[in-house]
Amino acid sequence: MSSLAVVGTVYQAPTAEALEVLPDVVVSVDAVGSITSVVPAGSPEGDVAVASAAQVHRLSPSQRLLPGLVDLHIHAPQWPQLGTGLDLPLERWLFEYTFPLEARYADLGFAREVWAHMVPTLLAHGTTTAVYFATVHEPATSALAEQCVRSGQRAFVGRVAMDLDVPDWYCDASAAEGVAASRRSVDDIRALGSPLVQPIITPRFVPACSDELLRGLGQLAAETGALVQTHCSESVWEHGAVLERYGHSDTTALSTMGLLREGTVLAHGNHLGSDDLPLIRAAGAGVAHCPLSNTYFANGVFPTRRVLDAGVRVGLGTDIAGGAEPGLLHQCALAIDVSRSVADIDAVTAFHLGTVGGAGVLGLPVGVLAPGFQFDAIVVDTAGSALRAWDGIDDHARVFEKIVRLARPVDVVDVWVAGTRVAGTRQ
Numbered sequence: 001m002s003s004l005a006v007v008g009t010v011y012q013a014p015t016a017e018a019l020e021v022l023p024d025v026v027v028s029v030d031a032v033g034s035i036t037s038v039v040p041a042g043s044p045e046g047d048v049a050v051a052s053a054a055q056v057h058r059l060s061p062s063q064r065l066l067p068g069l070v071d072l073h074i075h076a077p078q079w080p081q082l083g084t085g086l087d088l089p090l091e092r093w094l095f096e097y098t099f100p101l102e103a104r105y106a107d108l109g110f111a112r113e114v115w116a117h118m119v120p121t122l123l124a125h126g127t128t129t130a131v132y133f134a135t136v137h138e139p140a141t142s143a144l145a146e147q148c149v150r151s152g153q154r155a156f157v158g159r160v161a162m163d164l165d166v167p168d169w170y171c172d173a174s175a176a177e178g179v180a181a182s183r184r185s186v187d188d189i190r191a192l193g194s195p196l197v198q199p200i201i202t203p204r205f206v207p208a209c210s211d212e213l214l215r216g217l218g219q220l221a222a223e224t225g226a227l228v229q230t231h232c233s234e235s236v237w238e239h240g241a242v243l244e245r246y247g248h249s250d251t252t253a254l255s256t257m258g259l260l261r262e263g264t265v266l267a268h269g270n271h272l273g274s275d276d277l278p279l280i281r282a283a284g285a286g287v288a289h290c291p292l293s294n295t296y297f298a299n300g301v302f303p304t305r306r307v308l309d310a311g312v313r314v315g316l317g318t319d320i321a322g323g324a325e326p327g328l329l330h331q332c333a334l335a336i337d338v339s340r341s342v343a344d345i346d347a348v349t350a351f352h353l354g355t356v357g358g359a360g361v362l363g364l365p366v367g368v369l370a371p372g373f374q375f376d377a378i379v380v381d382t383a384g385s386a387l388r389a390w391d392g393i394d395d396h397a398r399v400f401e402k403i404v405r406l407a408r409p410v411d412v413v414d415v416w417v418a419g420t421r422v423a424g425t426r427q
């Protein structure tokens with residue numbers, strides 16, 4: 001007997017090439033949130049699936065069931081500056097706006113207040129998996145992981161490590177201390193024992209880390225098996241600083257330090273060269289494409305099509321708060337828009353990146369509603385707001401495109417993570 005059966009029409013993008021429409025199906029979910037079957041409603045199997053479920057939820061004709069969104073790049077402490085401070089280039093934005101705000105998370109009470117607002121808000125946008133940079137503070141980092149557990153969001157939470165050319169009031173005291181604190185943070189988050197929330201090793205970016213710190217964190221990743229996230233070839237300034245220091249790119253530097261590993265999340269990658277892509281692919285790492293923040297900070301457009309064609313895994317990120325928009329679905333639309341100046345991608349490819357793409361980078365069984373995958377899903381209603389499907393005009397492909405471009409939290413009526421409903425406007 002399944003614990004939940006959801007009956008309705010599914011839209012998803014298992015491949016980047018084609019929209020998959022499953023009209024009127026029954027999705028059965030077991031007690032640990034795994035999808036056990038997807039069968040046509042009204043068929044003999046469908047009737048059995050509905051009859052044997054502890055709880056049945058039927059979508060209305062205007063509603064669609066989609067996989068939840070995977071946001072590969074969020075700076076959690078920057079939540080209070082979302083929508084502001086985008087007038088400076090990256091190297092000034094960090095020192096004048098961002099580091100002073102992040103330093104405030106030494107105050108655990110403040111940290112808890114921000115996390116308690118941010119995590120449910122992101123869930124309401126349909127972000128069922130989030131990959132977070134926290135701060136250098138261990139208590140604030142652990143509190144973020146605890147909030148994700150409490151709110152039921154699937155998450156990777158990383159304590160930020162940095163010890164070079166950063167303010168002495170917001171940094172690791174030494175490379176050794178940065179590695180030790182990162183190790184304690186990994187242990188703390190694992191001690192929560194949550195199947196949803198995991199630690200991730202987080203050197204901020206190469207210019208903010210000494211060689212000793214980078215090497216120590218690479219070793220920590222090998223010892224603990226925790227994933228790694230960092231920034232990579234983001235802006236002309238950042239990319240240039242690494243070239244000047246080593247004579248080679250971020251990708252090579254990270255590889256040398258043991259940080260380019262299976263599941264490593266490389267944020268941005270706007271200035272990745274043709275030598276970098278085979279290294280990333282061979283390591284099994286992936287790129288978090290952050291279309292909105294790149295518009296402000298990258299001095300370039302991420303070549304999505306070229307990177308995908310090179311066989312590199314790509315997902316999407318909001319880059320809160322360098323990206324001034326909290327919804328990952330909205331980043332799908334922006335990924336389409338910015339791609340117009342290089343090689344076009346369409347709504348299906350963008351949604352594929354925002355679901356399957358991100359899941360692939362992280363190695364998570366989410367992003368598709370199929371047997372064996374976790375039931376991380378959202379329901380979008382197409383009856384109201386600007387997102388309105390018109391009978392006789394909008395076929396499935398058009399309704400899907402409208403959802404990608406126009407859906408806002410008001411349209412997201414249900415959000416499930418691992419089979420548990422965690423957000424949504426439905427009363």
Ligand SMILES: [Zn+2]
Pocket residue numbers: 073075231267319322
């Ligand atoms: Zn970032």
